[in-house]
Amino acid sequence: MSGLRLAHGTWVLVGDGEKALFFRNEGDATYPHLVVEDVFAQENPPNREQATDSPGRMNRGRPSNNKSAIEPTDWHRLAKDRFASEIADALYRAAHENRFERLVVVAPPQTLGELRKAFHKEVSERIVAEVDKTLTSHPVYDIEKVLTA
Template sequence: MLTNGSTWFLVADGRRARVLIEERRGANLEAPADLAMEISEDELYDAQDRPPRSFDRVGAGRHAMDKGRSLHEQEETNFLNRVAERIVDADKQRRFDHLVIAAPPRALGILREKLAAVQSRIRAETPKDLLDEPEPKLRERLQELLR
């Protein structure tokens, strides 16, 4: 059971994120527009972008030096890093007491790593993509996480 205080619900995937705020236990959830984030045009890779290439040791072949990551995965990682930075900054300003995270498994793993500084405030996590849930159902599912 949570003590009183402000609870932030971070709902994210690799391209969008938003925060719903419950100022005190049992209060309505608010969705401030300034805490809704989306991957920006600057973060999207250009279709002509490619990872660096290298020649094979033997023969005329070449291969990508991308360490097995695609450019889509890299832009999602960059976006989730930006989301985590906003949450850590909000924690430094003492804007929330509790944090609940809902994100697909890959995104949740990245967020866990980047939110290590606020680990003591995380009260619940779920490896589900709830971003496209209808508003009433989303509110219900988020509040179920705290029961």
């Protein structure tokens, strides 16, 4: 990412599958100053703590001793995908209320993909940039630096 210019009032979503930070640029394009608008977080323990049973097995339609394993459900991944949908819904409501005109989305690649699928047209039309990085645990100063470097 090189030289992203964040106009005054631009919203920046910094998210991953478990945390989302919504910022508004109170500065200008030359000297951005990100201020927290909202924070979403969800507790999402590892899959091994959410799954209770071992994967099932199925018989292929006729009596025999040959059985195939069924792919176990990845509850952790499902929770991350649901969280992306919650973020998209929150942004839709904010866009519908005209709380922002421009949006920059910062998320790791898989979360970015889930967000793209979940974004409503009103939100997608306001996206001015996407950055595929994980920055949710970085201080605001570092986020500003990464976005404008």
